[in-house]
Amino acid sequence: xxxxxxxxxxxxxxxxxxxxxxxxxxxxxxxxxxxxxxxxxxxxxxxxxxxxxxxxxxxxxxxxxxxxxxxxxxxxxxxxxxxxxxxxxxxxxxxxxxxxxxxxxxxxxxxxxxxxxxxxxxxxxxxxxxxxxxxxxxxxxxxxxxxxxxxxxxxxxxxxxxxxxxxxxxxxxxxxxxxxxxxxxxxxxxxxxxxxxxxxxxxxxxxxxxxxxxxxxxxxxxxxxxxxxxxxxxxxxxxxxxxxxxxxxxxxxxxxxxxxxxxxxxxxxxxxxxxxxxxxxxxxxxxxxxxxxxxxxxxxxxxxxxxxxxxxxxxxxxxxxxxxxxxxxxxxxxxxxxxxxxxxxxxxxxxxxxxxxxxxxxxxxxxxxxxxxxxxxxxxxxxxxxxxxxxxxxxxxxxxxxxxxxxxxxxxxxxxxxxxxxxxxxxxxxxxxxxx
Amino acid sequence: xxxxxxxxxxxxxxxxxxxxxxxxxxxxxxxxxxxxxxxxxxxxxxxxxxxxxxxxxxxxxxxxxxxxxxxxxxxxxxxxxxxxxxxxxxxxxxxxxxxxxxxxxxxxxxxxxxxxxxxxxxxxxxxxxxxxxxxxxxxxxxxxxxxxxxxxxxxxxxxxxxxxxxxxxxxxxxxxxxxxxxxxxxxxxxxxxxxxxxxxxxxxxxxxxxxxxxxxxxxxxxxxxxxxxxxxxxxxxxxxxxxxxxxxxxxxxx
Numbered sequence: 001x002x003x004x005x006x007x008x009x010x011x012x013x014x015x016x017x018x019x020x021x022x023x024x025x026x027x028x029x030x031x032x033x034x035x036x037x038x039x040x041x042x043x044x045x046x047x048x049x050x051x052x053x054x055x056x057x058x059x060x061x062x063x064x065x066x067x068x069x070x071x072x073x074x075x076x077x078x079x080x081x082x083x084x085x086x087x088x089x090x091x092x093x094x095x096x097x098x099x100x101x102x103x104x105x106x107x108x109x110x111x112x113x114x115x116x117x118x119x120x121x122x123x124x125x126x127x128x129x130x131x132x133x134x135x136x137x138x139x140x141x142x143x144x145x146x147x148x149x150x151x152x153x154x155x156x157x158x159x160x161x162x163x164x165x166x167x168x169x170x171x172x173x174x175x176x177x178x179x180x181x182x183x184x185x186x187x188x189x190x191x192x193x194x195x196x197x198x199x200x201x202x203x204x205x206x207x208x209x210x211x212x213x214x215x216x217x218x219x220x221x222x223x224x225x226x227x228x229x230x231x232x233x234x235x236x237x238x239x240x241x242x243x244x245x246x247x248x249x250x251x252x253x254x255x256x257x258x259x260x261x262x263x264x265x266x267x268x269x270x271x272x273x274x275x276x277x278x279x280x281x282x283x284x285x286x287x288x289x290x291x292x293x294x295x296x297x298x299x300x301x302x303x304x305x306x307x308x309x310x311x312x313x314x315x316x317x318x319x320x321x322x323x324x325x326x327x328x329x330x331x332x333x334x335x336x337x338x339x340x341x342x343x344x345x346x347x348x349x350x351x352x353x354x355x356x357x358x359x360x361x362x363x364x365x366x367x368x369x370x371x372x373x374x375x376x377x378x379x380x381x382x383x384x385x386x387x388x389x390x391x392x393x394x395x396x397x398x399x400x401x402x403x404x405x406x407x408x409x410x411x412x413x414x415x416x417x418x419x420x421x422x423x424x425x426x427x428x429x430x431x432x433x434x435x436x
Numbered sequence: 437x438x439x440x441x442x443x444x445x446x447x448x449x450x451x452x453x454x455x456x457x458x459x460x461x462x463x464x465x466x467x468x469x470x471x472x473x474x475x476x477x478x479x480x481x482x483x484x485x486x487x488x489x490x491x492x493x494x495x496x497x498x499x500x501x502x503x504x505x506x507x508x509x510x511x512x513x514x515x516x517x518x519x520x521x522x523x524x525x526x527x528x529x530x531x532x533x534x535x536x537x538x539x540x541x542x543x544x545x546x547x548x549x550x551x552x553x554x555x556x557x558x559x560x561x562x563x564x565x566x567x568x569x570x571x572x573x574x575x576x577x578x579x580x581x582x583x584x585x586x587x588x589x590x591x592x593x594x595x596x597x598x599x600x601x602x603x604x605x606x607x608x609x610x611x612x613x614x615x616x617x618x619x620x621x622x623x624x625x626x627x628x629x630x631x632x633x634x635x636x637x638x639x640x641x642x643x644x645x646x647x648x649x650x651x652x653x654x655x656x657x658x659x660x661x662x663x664x665x666x667x668x669x670x671x672x673x674x675x676x677x678x679x680x681x682x683x684x685x686x687x688x689x690x
Contacts, residue, residue, distance in 0.1 A: 389524040389578075392484050393538035393594060394512035394545070403537070407528025407577075 008061070013149055022120040025151055028133045032148025039142035046141065051327045051359045052269050052298040054143065057213050057241055062183035063094075071176055071207070076101055079205045081170050081233070083420030087201075088113065088169045094176060095184035095214070096153025110163045111198070116154035116189065124156060124191075131221050132189050135247035138273055138302065143243050147185045147217045154187035159226075161193040168199035168418055173216065175240065177208030186216040190228075194252065197227040199418055204233075204265075206240040211266075214242035224252025224278070231416055232270070235263040235428060238293060245271040248283070256283035259415050261425055262297045263290050263432065273302040276310040276338070287316035288412035290429060291324035291356070298327035301345075305338035314345040317412050319405055320356035327359045332373060334366040341368065345375040350382060350408060398435040405433050437462050437633050438483075438602055443494035445482050452478045454658035455494070460602065463630040467644055467669060468637045470655035471677045476637045477521060479655070480606040484518040485511050499601065512538075513545040515601030519591040519608050526578040531590070532560070534578055535597050542598065563596040567623035585616035592623040603627070604635045609643040621646030641673035654680055 013033055020026045041058055042049040071093050080089065090113065091101040097115055104113050112124075120128040133148060159165060175182045192198055200220075206212040222228050230246060242265070248256050260270055274283045289297045303312045318326045328347045349358045362375035382404055390400035409429050416422035438460040445453040452475045460466055470476050482489050483496065485508030496503045503511060526534075540550040551559070564571060569589050579587050588608055595603050605624065609617055621643055628634065636647060644652070644666065652668040653660045654677075662668065662680055672680070 383524075383526075385524050386526045388486060388508060389520065389526070390534070390538075391508040392512055392518050392520075393534070393598065394509050394542040395534075395538050396509050396541060397507070399537065399541065400509075403529050403534070404526070407526065410528050 009146075016150065016152055020152070022117055024120045024125060024129050024132075025117065029149050029151055032133070032136070032145045032151070035136070035140070035145035036142050036149050039140070039145060041146075042141045042143055048141065048300065048329070051325075052267065052296065054241075054243065054267065054269070057267065060181050060211065062213065063180040071098075071101065071174060073101065075174075075207060076172070079172055079174065079203070081172075081201060081203055081421060082424045083168070083418065084170060087167050090155060090169065090171045092155075092171065092173045092184070092186045094174070094182050095150075095186045095216070097155040097186075106165055106167050109160065110165055111160055112158040114156045116151065116156045116187065119156035119189075124158060127158070127191055128156065128189060131191065131219065131249075133219075134249060135217060135219050135245060135273070138247070138275065138304065139245060139271060143215060144217060144245060147187060147215050150185045151187045154189070157188065157190040159190070159192045159196040159198045162195045163193075164197040165199070168201055171200065171202040173202065173204045173214055175206045175208075175212030175214060177206055177210035177212050177239070179208070179210070181211040182213070184212065184214045184216070186214065188218045190218065190220045192220065192222045192226040192228055194223045195225040196223070199229045199231070201231040201233065201418065201421055204236045204240065204242060206237050210239065212240045214240070214244060216242065216244040218244070218246050220246070220248045222248060222250045222252070222254040222256060224254060226252070227255045228257070229417055230256075230258040231418065231421055232258070232260045233421075233425065234261065234265055234268055236265045238264070238266050238295065241266040241268065243269040243271075245273065247271075247273045247275070249275045249277055250281040250283065251277045253278050253280040254282075256281075257415075257417070258283075258285050259412065260287040260299065261413070262288070263428060265295055265297070267296045269298045269300070271300045271302070274304070274312060276303070276305045276307055276312070279307045279309050281307070281310040283312045284415070285312070285314040285316075286412045286415045288409055289316075289318040289320070289326055290409060290432060291318070291326060292321040294323050296325045298329075300327075300329045300331075302331045302333070303343055304333045304335070305341045305343065306335045307337060308339045308341070310338065311342045312344070315412065316347045317408060318347075318349040318358060319352065319408065320349065320358060321352040323353070323355045325357045328377070329361045329363065330375065331363040332365070332375075334364075334368050334371050334373065336367045339368050339370045341371040341373070343371070343373045347377040349377070349379045350405070351379060352381075396435070402433045402435050406430055409433075437499060439497045441495045443479075443482070443496065444492045445478060445489045446492055447478070447489050451492075452489075452658055453482070456655075456658075456660055458653065458660065460633045460635060462601070462633055464651065465628065465634045465636065465647060465649040467647070467649040467652045467666075468635060468655055469639065469652060469669060469672060472639075474655045475658045476655055477606055480518060480604050480637055483604055484508060484516065509541070510545075512598070512600075513542045517595050517598055517600035517603045519588075519595060519603065519605045521607040521610060523579050523587040523591055525580045525582070527580050529578050531574045531576060531578050535560075535594060538594075539597060559597065563593060566596050566626050567593045568619050569593045584611040585613065588612060588616065588620050589623070592620055592627075596623065596627055601631065602633045602635070604637065606637045607639065608636070609638055609640060617642060618646065641669050644669050656680060656684065
């Protein structure tokens with residue numbers, strides 16, 4: 001990292017600490033900055049970052065949030081996800097939640113959506129104090145700590161007890177790079193109370209020709225009998241990079257379902273963590289990366305089974321063309337107490353060019369004796385037999401390829417339970433794979 | 437219609453076909469029989485355009501065009517159809533969508549407009565009856581989880597939809613029970629006409645009882661060693677392939 005950047009970050013940090021009104025957040029930031037200074041930006045020498053080098057991303061000057069911002073409602077219209085008229089829309093700009101551009105359509109009876117600072121000082125102070133930054137117990141690297149150092153302008157979402165939200169929560173992460181490279185560090189804490197249900201969707205949009213780098217952390221706390229669905233859609237421009245962590249803690253017997261769709265961007269690192277903190281939890285993680293150009297996507301998943309009788313299933317698929325590269329690292333911990341764990345993992349890849357690469361690595365660390373765990377990965381080309389079969393019926397090679405790839409991707413896309421979103425993603429994929 | 441001249445083909449350096457000559461005219465049904473490993477399926481594969489084989493000598497013309505230079509899809513669009521011995525399962529691709537795509541690509545090749553949804557459904561319905569295939573199979577992914585009989589029936593259904601000028605049935609009878617065999621054979625018989633030629637590749641007489649071929653050829657060790665009428669098939673059924681092999685070794689000894 002450039003010394004100029006370090007000084008700038010330190011100045012910004014001090015500025016934030018002196019203005020910060022919440023003692024809870026001040027303390028968390030302080031600890032975060034300590035860790036950041038100790039660990040720095042992760043390098044490939046760190047095993048978890050072996051195939052994804054983010055050092056170069058810090059060799060330029062970024063502006064941090066607080067600079068002059070000029071996003072209008074018209075800009076937001078360009079980026080809304082389908083089904084938005086029946087959704088809560090939260091707009092983040094360069095990492096900060098902007099209530100003025102957001103639309104909350106659910107009632108306060110159903111859910112409470114507040115700036116994180118406000119939540120940390122009011123009625124929800126104890127929840128914020130108890131649950132924010134629990135992710136650092138698992139993610140100990142400097143890039144996560146950098147986000148923590150700058151917790152400011154985040155959002156707090158409380159899904160009230162027994163409320164089944166009929167309106168999903170759409171989160172738009174906007175980066176305005178029309179005047180500067182920007183470093184966006186969004187932070188959110190989502191608390192899903194007992195027997196509540198919520199659908200979350202997050203998308204990333206860069207407006208402008210300069211570079212954006214989003215270093216985001218979202219923590220989701222899921223209570224007993226609650227259901228959480230989370231959809232992450234990455235279809236940004238090539239000058240947009242990100243390291244984003246979704247840290248889901250299932251603290252009561254509950255159900256988690258996450259789908260990560262990566263279609264476009266520069267360098268993308270997704271940390272998807274599921275912490276099974278109660279007996280009988282269930283979680284399903286899906287991912288699809290459909291890459292071309294020089295895009296790099298690294299999916300790091302973690303399923304940490306700390307209690308007995310938890311079930312998890314992971315299914316990630318990738319199609320890589322051109323010079324693109326992918327990483328799948330799936331870590332499963334089964335702690336000594338977590339007897340009767342069922343944990344499954346599968347990663348399948350198709351390489352369409354000689355220059356595309358994939359590094360796939362399952363990591364199972366099992367400390368209990370009565371468990372069922374399995375993992376498997378494949379890397380290959382399209383099924384030649386299927387291709388020939390289609391061609392013998394008069395279908396061109398290109399069209400046959402497109403049909404087979406679309407079918408390969410559909411396995412994951414069908415896991416998006418929000419219908420307008422699924423249709424939208426299906427169309428993006430069909431258009432991308434279509435024969436011109 | 438189809439003219440095969442002195443075809444030699446090899447795979448991974450191993451010579452499989454060692455000079456095949458065959459003339460097929462419109463309206464004719466030819467049966468190609470022979471023991472395992474004689475090259476029957478190889479012949480079907482090179483006609484359909486499978487790329488694993490190297491053709492070292494000879495030529496194939498189809499409707500007056502050099503077929504060996506054509507891609508598999510162009511051969512199909514020109515009117516060739518191969519019913520696979522082992523139809524491929526393709527998860528995630530619906531049978532209906534697949535057939536519609538195939539049909540419309542063929543139409544496009546011939547300068548025709550794509551079929552609209554109503555005409556397509558009407559055509560499907562008509563052909564479904566012809567080969568006695570259940571509609572529920574066609575809403576599923578291609579051949580996924582189909583029984584052996586259902587897969588073969590689906591092949592004949594596709595043949596009915598694509599209306600080829602020349603159909604090659606590669607061991608379509610293998611793995612079928614008597615009822616399924618009858619249904620498949622009836623389907624093929626209904627698709628016979630004066631313009632369409634059919635090549636049936638088989639081990640057994642069974643299918644030929646239904647189809648009544650005009651010509652029977654015996655393929656042994658990469659060559660057609662004997663050709664005749666359907667009576668030849670009966671003779672083979674009775675005496676086995678050994679009698680031909682005996683004849684051959686006698687001839688070679690002379």
